[in-house]
Amino acid sequence: MNMNIMNVDYSTKIPNNVNLAEDRQVLKALEGWHPGYVDWWNDMGPEGFQQSLVYLRTAYSVDPRGWAKFDYVKMPDYRWGILLAPQEEDRKIPFGEHYGEPAWQEVPGEYRALMRRLIVIQGDTEPASVEQQRHLGKTAPSLYDMRNLFQVNVEEGRHLWAMVYLLQKYFGRDGREEADELLRRRSGDADSPRMLGAFNEKTPDWLSFFMFTYFTDRDGKMQLHSLAQSGFDPLSRTCRFMLTEEAHHMFVGETGVGRVIQRTVEAMREAGIDDPTDIAKVRALGVIDLPTIQKKLNLHYTLSLDLFGSEVSTNAANAFNAGIKGRYHETQIQDDHQLKNSTYPVLKLVDGEIKRVDEPALTALNMRLRDDYSQDCVKGLLRWNKIITTAGYDFQLKLPHTAFHRAIGEFKDVHATPDGILIDEGTWAKRKGDWLPSADDGAYISSLMKPVTEIGEYASWIAPPKVGIDNKPGDFEYVKIET
Numbered sequence: 269m270n271m272n273i274m275n276v277d278y279s280t281k282i283p284n285n286v287n288l289a290e291d292r293q294v295l296k297a298l299e300g301w302h303p304g305y306v307d308w309w310n311d312m313g314p315e316g317f318q319q320s321l322v323y324l325r326t327a328y329s330v331d332p333r334g335w336a337k338f339d340y341v342k343m344p345d346y347r348w349g350i351l352l353a354p355q356e357e358d359r360k361i362p363f364g365e366h367y368g369e370p371a372w373q374e375v376p377g378e379y380r381a382l383m384r385r386l387i388v389i390q391g392d393t394e395p396a397s398v399e400q401q402r403h404l405g406k407t408a409p410s411l412y413d414m415r416n417l418f419q420v421n422v423e424e425g426r427h428l429w430a431m432v433y434l435l436q437k438y439f440g441r442d443g444r445e446e447a448d449e450l451l452r453r454r455s456g457d458a459d460s461p462r463m464l465g466a467f468n469e470k471t472p473d474w475l476s477f478f479m480f481t482y483f484t485d486r487d488g489k490m491q492l493h494s495l496a497q498s499g500f501d502p503l504s505r506t507c508r509f510m511l512t513e514e515a516h517h518m519f520v521g522e523t524g525v526g527r528v529i530q531r532t533v534e535a536m537r538e539a540g541i542d543d544p545t546d547i548a549k550v551r552a553l554g555v556i557d558l559p560t561i562q563k564k565l566n567l568h569y570t571l572s573l574d575l576f577g578s579e580v581s582t583n584a585a586n587a588f589n590a591g592i593k594g595r596y597h598e599t600q601i602q603d604d605h606q607l608k609n610s611t612y613p614v615l616k617l618v619d620g621e622i623k624r625v626d627e628p629a630l631t632a633l634n635m636r637l638r639d640d641y642s643q644d645c646v647k648g649l650l651r652w653n654k655i656i657t658t659a660g661y662d663f664q665l666k667l668p669h670t671a672f673h674r675a676i677g678e679f680k681d682v683h684a685t686p687d688g689i690l691i692d693e694g695t696w697a698k699r700k701g702d703w704l705p706s707a708d709d710g711a712y713i714s715s716l717m718k719p720v721t722e723i724g725e726y727a728s729w730i731a732p733p734k735v736g737i738d739n740k741p742g743d744f745e746y747v748k749i750e751t
């Protein structure tokens with residue numbers, strides 16, 4: 269049987285476009301892993317709503333011109349599949365010591381450990397976010413939002429499958445063990461937490477969810493872009509397809525935060541409030557004040573910056589040299605793609621001051637990717653700020669300085685203001701609550717998190733979307749809640 273790579277085979281238990289039907293060993297390994305995955309989904313996936321019909325998209329093809337179809341599905345019946353972007357003919361390794369050599373279809377022996385580690389780290393983030401978001405269905409501000417949450421959740425589940433496929437197909441017994449471990453760790457668990465900090469934090473409310481999908485899923489986008497450059501072709505193809513799904517997650521975040529802002533400025537206008545920093549007055553309207561939105565942004569942005577690791581890193585250099593992990597838009601960069609003699613400016617702490625220091629570009633790859641990330645983040649902020657200025661308010665959301673609130677890298681041992689001014693411990697302790705969400709802020713936001721499940725209705729603190737999903741209207745029944 270020669271199947272068309274563009275279309276997905278749904279005849280096997282595990283939908284795929286990698287010809288699993290003829291790859292008995294891997295099919296068996298995946299089928300063996302499947303029950304544990306379903307158990308995990310039932311234990312750690314969305315709380316409630318598992319018997320509800322959700323209007324979800326499922327990939328039926330990897331053709332970028334049309335790859336998804338929408339239909340009502342119960343989440344446990346979602347067809348989590350293995351989908352790789354089509355193989356590029358004669359693809360060459362686009363960077364590193366093997367620059368210009370044919371891309372690998374198998375993992376080179378000397379890079380096995382390094383490659384496996386990167387795949388496991390990426391894989392670990394996927395189920396982690398589902399775990400972090402599992403309580404949110406119960407307080408969804410509308411059926412539309414609930415559906416988007418569940419869409420993100422099932423796709424993160426699929427991304428786990430994507431990484432597990434690579435582990436089981438290409439890494440033998442070690443890979444199978446790692447695949448099991450991915451189901452064993454739990455977000456926030458004291459004994460066996462997820463691997464990265466931001467994925468052990470709580471996602472206590474819907475504003476956090478929107479910030480998470482905007483900022484933390486965007487870290488995922490940057491990582492996937494770098495891995496999509498990989499000389500290991502199956503990894504590259506896997507990541508390329510994941511990116512098409514990931515775009516929706518960030519859309520949910522950007523429009524989610526935008527709709528919160530929209531509702532806030534509308535409510536302030538209606539009430540005749542001129543000062544957006546008059547928090548008590550704004551909160552009396554049942555909407556989230558802009559200074560609190562800024563604090564949430566500060567938190568999620570800085571947690572996400574930590575995901576890029578240390579600014580200067582030999583691991584990053586090794587992964588690049590080896591041809592495993594490239595740069596954002598590697599093939600569009602005009603240079604030697606080996607970084608033999610180039611430098612890159614890195615923000616560092618030098619004699620108690622924040623300075624830019626030129627470092628070998630090879631070891632500064634994390635910093636570079638993080639800079640690319642920050643630039644990507646700015647775009648949404650511009651749109652959010654436009655909503656505020658259009659409503660006539662003089663208030664701007666800003667990304668905090670990279671030295672602010674960091675747990676990893678150059679600035680982890682110092683305190684800085686969101687403007688990047690270094691301050692002492694005492695000042696930090698006193699001012700922290702002005703910059704990061706306090707317990708009171710959290711309690712206020714929680715008080716707004718009342719479920720709205722009537723068709724076409726939206727909670728008081730968020731505006732309806734401008735357009736629905738799959739060209740459906742805002743008052744479409746996105747989730748048929750089973751009672």
Ligand SMILES: [Fe+2]
Binds near residue numbers: 488514
């Ligand atoms: Fe993902």
Ligand SMILES: [Fe+2]
Binds near residue numbers: 424485488514517
């Ligand atoms: Fe995502």
